[in-house]
Amino acid sequence: MAQKSNWKRDITLLTVPLIFLIIFYLLPLAEIARVTISRFNLDEFGKAINWQVVFSALSFTFYQAILSTILTIGIGLPAAWLFGRFKFRGKNALRIASTLPFILPTVVVAAGFSALIGPRGWINIFLMQLMGLKDPPISILNSLSAILLAHVFYNTSIMIRVVGAALSQFDQRLEDAAQTLGASSWQAFLKVTLPNLLPSILSAVLLVFLFDFTSFGVVLMLGGPQFSTLEVEIYIQTVQFLNLPLAGILSLIQLFFTMLVTLALIRIGDSGFAVPIMPRMQEENMRSPRRVWEKAFAIGIIAILLLLLVSPVAALVFKSLLIEGSQGQEISIKYFLELFSNRRQSYFYVPPFQALLNSLRFALISSLVSLFLGMLLSYGLRVNSRFNRWVEWLIMFPLGTSAVTLGLGFFIFFFRGTGSARWYPWLIPMVHSLISLPFVLRVVQPVLRSIPANIHWAAATLGASPPSIFRRVDLPILWRSLMTAALYAFTISLGEFGATSFLSRPDLPTMPIAIFRYLGLPGSINYGQAMAMAVIILLVCVISMLSLDQLQYLSFRDKA
């Protein structure tokens, strides 16, 4: 990167994103701390803080996160091995399917598991008919098992992504070299492959733990009232009891641990020796399973993944399309049509269709905002200076801050600032942009940095002005990453639940909020509508996932 430093221009570019970060990130967080600490010495505080609640929430958060992480490792590592080492039919389809949980909002997952294992879910319906029971025999929903299952569903894809990619990029000649130097294949794995994979395994495990630790929607919707993680407790204390000091304390504890894990992740990323020498041919490392145990292993893992990844999604789709007709079950789009009507005719219950429009509007705004800020940042941070590294760090921090903490920060800070909650919904796209910004930056910045400065100089000597260099040189090179970033931002915003749940108003809900609300209401129409809405988000996610895959595929092909 031989970019000439032009700090005046860079500072100008960075001003707007930095102001954005201060207003929408640092100040709200500081406000949480202020509200919590300012009451520390007053009697009020002692009464407000029920330490029993804090400790039970903290210990349960750790308990379920550790358990979920262990289970995820148990399934994820073998799956990563399968993806990193073997060729098999349908691998690409399974790979794409395994990235779906990555972008699937928690409400959709919750709806999916509810459709599968809930009291109205397929497994219970099947068992009830089989055994002639009146009550659902399986009550996994509202139990720890449901939480763990959903966490494994979510995070197996992280293990596959991170460890599988490291494994497929791992130069297998290193193992060959070990073998010609006298190592058996087992020794070669233990002494060469494993030490080289360790950084990526470790960072995948930490990432999984971080996501399990900060999990909100899954625990709230699948765990039921008796299970409260820090996140859920923050939400309950804020929204139900308006006990802000307690919510603040919980939030600070949460922030402390997530920052710890985030810092550990950054350290691993810095210290890890880069995985050596890419295999020269694509899939050079891969082979078909040959031995009997390899085939058994592959079939077993594929079966588990299909069951885990496909069954909740399929259950959801069927649930949204099958209704109780006069002659038993029939396929209908009734639930989808219901989305357009407002049965209650009440002011606060807008038709779900309105929620869809709100969501789309917010998603559009937030992807534009985060793309704009991301571009300014990418250009402002082209030089690798100490100040710029600090800014980069700062941008990545919202990634390590839980959505609920962000929501709480917005809730407290902007209420104090304006004295009104009326315009809260308009903060939703801002918090979504904040959450998307690190992703946008990670996608756009490396591509921009890879454009050599002499291309700009060449364009300039050929008579291009700075604006036309941007339009004719940078944009064509960047557009693929910009599309990718916009899709990420759009999808994140569409499904975001944690922060939104603090800011949405009954008359201006987003789709995830509406799904959450309808899932909690009695009656098959409400339940069916929740399913239908979840299917709509699912569809958008699938489309965006396929487009993302296509974009990556195209950019890969160009390189080859």
Add this chain to the structure above:
Amino acid sequence: MKSLVVENIVKHYDNQLLLDGVSFDVFQDETVCLLGPSGSGKSTLLRIIAGLEQPESGRVIWKGEDISSKPPHHRYFSFMFQDYALFPHLTVRENIAFGLRMRGKNAEEINPVVDRSLAMVRMQSFGQRRVSALSGGEQQRVALARALAPQPELLMLDEPLGALDRALREHLMSELRTLLKEVDIPVIYVTHDQQEAFNIADRILVLHESRILQSGTPSEVYYRPASPWLAEFFGFDNQIEGRVSNVSPLLIDTPIGKIHSNCTTNTFSTNDEVILVVKPDALRINLEGESEGFTGGVLDSIFSGGHYKMMVDMGNAVRFEFELDREFSMGHKINFTLDPNSVICYRKSQ
């Protein structure tokens, strides 16, 4: 004494025949170069000898014992990989010690050997470095030291200089040559670079289209390429088809006239269809007054260090390139003959 015997190796890759019954021997103390264009199966052959890959048929015999089904770590052969495959999580020392450790040696035995190996490749001060901090040439030396440290019975090198730039390559080539002469074990050296093969090898095997086309000392292989393809591979681009018009002396009718050859590799009879290879040193300028032979226009004359490369229009749209110790200006007409000793004749089917 034959140390290694490779017998009838057959191997496919992606349904394409890669090795079609390849056989050869390597003697103790001998350095054999497998020379061939990329994709000719050289590396695969090496991997089969190392035990990293299994042939579909054929055998690998080491000192009389069939080792075809022995796993690589029981073969006591060392392999130096293209791009070196150094272990990035280990230091230079630990890399070199790896083979000894795997053979169950303890630290007192390992340390002096590692020191000696480091000294051998003149890297004594690099022991504690991470391999990622090394330059290409340094990595190459560490890889060689790592391969030699366990005192293998056979050394295989896969394009050991392929990743280096030209200047460094030429420097390391002579170093490597000296080192390989010092170790008294058989060496199999794979390369696509003729210059490297000529420098390093006692014997060259040329591999092309799944078979060994020629085997011989560097000078045999260079001066008497066994086929027009081999001649072209070694840079003899002046080729022309013709028909034998007289057997003794051997005269060939070609589109540019009658050419005389002293080729003895084959016996020919009249009307045989042949391909002639005219080596670049074949051109003899006629003295004043001599008029036999050819007349051609000089198309280009380039000084290339010690001699001139001259493009000559031979007529009939045929252009030959010759090496000459004097310059002619462009467009100059020259009268010349072709030295029959520098004209090789092949049957067309070859």
